[in-house]
Amino acid sequence: MTQETRTRIVEAAETLFYEHGLRSVSVDAIAERAGVTKRTLYYHFYSKDALIAAYLEMRDRSTVERYRGWLGRPALSMPERIVMMFAALADHAGKPRWRGCGFTRAAVELAGQPGHPAVQMAAKHKRRFEAWLEQEFRSGGMAEPQRLARQVALLIEGAIAQMLIHGDVSYAVAAGEAAATLASGDAGHLRRASQPTGPAGEPMYTD
Known part of the structure; x- marks a missing residue:
């Protein structure tokens, strides 16, 4: 489940980063699209840069x-x-x-x-x-x-x-x-x- 959640977060980030750019997309938006909490996102990625x-x-x-x-x-x-x-x-x-x-x-x-x-x-x-x-x-x-x-x-x-x-x-x-x-x-x-x-x-x- 942990790997599945991580993959879902990265896939959500890929869609948003590619469509809108790196700076304009917030961590909140990525978490929402991935269907996870912000805390869960930071559990898998210690920073936005790591997610990028x-x-x-x-x-x-x-x-x-x-x-x-x-x-x-x-x-x-x-x-x-x-x-x-x-x-x-x-x-x-x-x-x-x-x-x-x-x-x-x-x-x-x-x-x-x-x-x-x-x-x-x-x-x-x-x-x-x-x-x-x-x-x-x-x-x-x-x-x-x-x-x-x-x-x-x-x-x-x-x-x-x-x-x-x-x-x-x-x-x-x-x-x-x-x-x-x-x-x-x-x-x-x-x-x-x-x-x-x-x-x-x-x-x-x-x-």
Whole structure:
């Protein structure tokens, strides 16, 4: 029952924090939504900051898994998979309750407090997400997976920001096209690097 109550509190916090921001949501509102007393909430979380950290930790796992599903299985080429991932992001962003990336929003909202648990958790998540992209690109045979992962992560972040500003999901589609172009160039570099070379180091093209 204790774990069930804790989970209910975190889920209530996730809904309210994501919809309204970290600062504007009170502990009272979270307790009311979770159906617990304020005292019970503080029994599980010694402070609002601790609850914020728990909320972001829960989103960390679900966010990476969501993008993993969007990227799909390696039956298609990496550029095609990337286009599909950004198309799924565009579809997701078109939902009425979409508010962008909870981690970016938390970091921006608390930018003046770099030591805040939420800012640290956001940084940890972004590093983990980029590392996941790198692993996927490495498995997909990309020549420079670390570089490509950083470029694609930047395009995702930019697309999310533009969609929030303009309310236009076509920014995700455009970012996906750019990311696929980068991946195609990376794959082309891999093909060139694997070509046998002659005495002068020039590629020896074969049929």
